[in-house]
Amino acid sequence: MxxxxxxxxxxxxxxxxxxxxxxxxxxxxxxxxxxxxxxxxxxxxxxxxxxxxxxxxxxxxxxxxxxxYNFFSMKPRGKYIVNVCTGTACFVKGAPKLIQMLSEHLGIEIGGTTPDNRFTMTAVRCVGACSLAPVFVIGEEAFGRVDTKDKLVAILERFK
Ligand code: FES
Known part of the structure; x- marks a missing residue:
């Protein structure tokens, strides 16, 4: 072929x-x-x-x-995958607000990739860090209780 x-x-x-x-x-x-x-x-x-x-x-x-399988993607993905936990604990503790902040800052929705191919945002189930809810994971690193845009931007800036 x-x-x-x-x-x-x-x-x-x-x-x-x-x-x-x-x-x-x-x-x-x-x-x-x-x-x-x-x-x-x-x-x-x-x-x-x-x-x-x-x-x-x-x-x-x-x-x-x-x-x-969520793990597989049919669309090009960014260099970094921002996995936002939408499990119950995270949802109750503010995952929707976290997703909104990410959407506003990155200009993408869940499943989207930034135009510079730097970030793709996905929703995942509980990642086992409920005590830090709401949580998102980039690579091996989990970030919890990110409740302001300043904290969020400071984290994302680390991923160039
Ligand atoms: S529900 Fe989000 S880490 Fe458990």
Missing amino acids: TPSNQFDNKLFEQLHAVIQEKKDLQNPVIEILRIAQEIFGYLPIEVQEYIAKEMNIPASKIYGIVTF
Whole structure:
């Protein structure tokens, strides 16, 4: 299969090697999709179709998996993912206000990516830091009780 020119063919060569390495594992699809997302940054249809063809499974099955798991994205994502917890504790303690502040500052809604591709904002379930509610996570770091725009901006400024 010859993929379109949107991506460097080297990326597809990398993906091909990953598929060859992983395809005989038990239930390899999620692992292959995870690595494909690392390679391409997201999982556009052409990448899904490539995986489907190489693994000889219906593209609809791949699409079903990609759309089922929050972790996978079909849209380009920013350098940093701002995961806002919308679990019960965070919701009660101000997640909606936090989301509003983030939206105003970044100019995006949940699921959106800033025009400079720096941040993508997503909503996640409880991240296990309820005592700090409301919480958002960037990378491995959780930020809690961010209740003013100044605090929020100071945190975001750390992620260049
Ligand atoms: S509900 Fe947000 S960390 Fe638990």
